[in-house]
Amino acid sequence: MNARLQELDEIEASIWSELEQCVAVRPRPESGETDADQPHEWRVAVLATVDDGQADARSLVLREVDAAERRLIFYTDARSPKVRQIEQSPQGTLIFYSRKLGQQLRMQVRLNVETTGLAVSSRWAKLQTSAGARDYLSVAAPGRPLDAPLSDLGARGHFAMIEAMAETVDWLDLHPDGHRRAVMGANGSRWVQP
Numbered sequence: 001m002n003a004r005l006q007e008l009d010e011i012e013a014s015i016w017s018e019l020e021q022c023v024a025v026r027p028r029p030e031s032g033e034t035d036a037d038q039p040h041e042w043r044v045a046v047l048a049t050v051d052d053g054q055a056d057a058r059s060l061v062l063r064e065v066d067a068a069e070r071r072l073i074f075y076t077d078a079r080s081p082k083v084r085q086i087e088q089s090p091q092g093t094l095i096f097y098s099r100k101l102g103q104q105l106r107m108q109v110r111l112n113v114e115t116t117g118l119a120v121s122s123r124w125a126k127l128q129t130s131a132g133a134r135d136y137l138s139v140a141a142p143g144r145p146l147d148a149p150l151s152d153l154g155a156r157g158h159f160a161m162i163e164a165m166a167e168t169v170d171w172l173d174l175h176p177d178g179h180r181r182a183v184m185g186a187n188g189s190r191w192v193q194p
C-alpha cells in the first residue's frame, strides 16, 4: 500500500490484500535478508476476549485469511483459557499494527472455536510432522502451574482452530500529511475523525 489510496472501497480491498500477504508462503531468501524478507507485521495480531466480564488479550499468529468471507483463522491449544472464554462469549477484537505501513486495524470479530471435524483434522495432518506440532502436544495445558502433578493428564494432540469473522474494521492510517481513519462494516464504510 505505497500510494495513498483515496477511495474507501480501494482501501478496504487493500487491507484484505495485505492480510492475505501475511499468510502467503514465501521462499527463503538465498542470501542476505532484505527488508522485504521480513515477516509482515500484521502476521502477529492481538486478540482481545471477554473473560467473565473482564478483558483479556494475547498475541496470536495469523494462519489463514479468506478475504471474500472476511474470515481469519488462528491456531491454538484447545485447553487454553481463551477457548473457554470464546465458548462463553464469542465477541472479540483483533488489533493489527504495522509500523512499516503506519496502519492499525481494530477489527470487531465474532469468534468460533473448532476442536473436531474435517477442518481441524486436515490442518492437524499437515501440522503434526512440523516443529510447530509440539505447541499442541504438551501434556500440561497452557497456564497450568508447573509444580502441579501431571498424573491425570493424557498425551495427545490438542490442536484447535479459532475462526474470526470480521464484523467491522476500524482502519487508522498514521501519516505525516495527516492521519486518516475509516470504519468499514456490513452497513457500508465511512470516514471518521482520527
Ligand SMILES: Cc1cc2nc3c(=O)[nH]c(=O)nc-3n(C[C@H](O)[C@H](O)[C@H](O)COP(=O)(O)O)c2cc1C
Binding pocket: 044, 056, 057, 058, 059, 060, 061, 062, 074, 075, 076, 077, 080, 081, 082, 083, 142, 143
Ligand atoms: C509472537 C507471539 C505469537 C504467539 N502465537 C500464538 C498462536 O498462534 N497461538 C496461541 O495459542 N498462542 C500464541 N502465543 C501465545 C499467546 O500469546 C498466549 O500466551 C497463550 O496462547 C495463552 O493464552 P490464553 O491464556 O489467553 O489462552 C503467541 C505469543 C507470542 C508472543
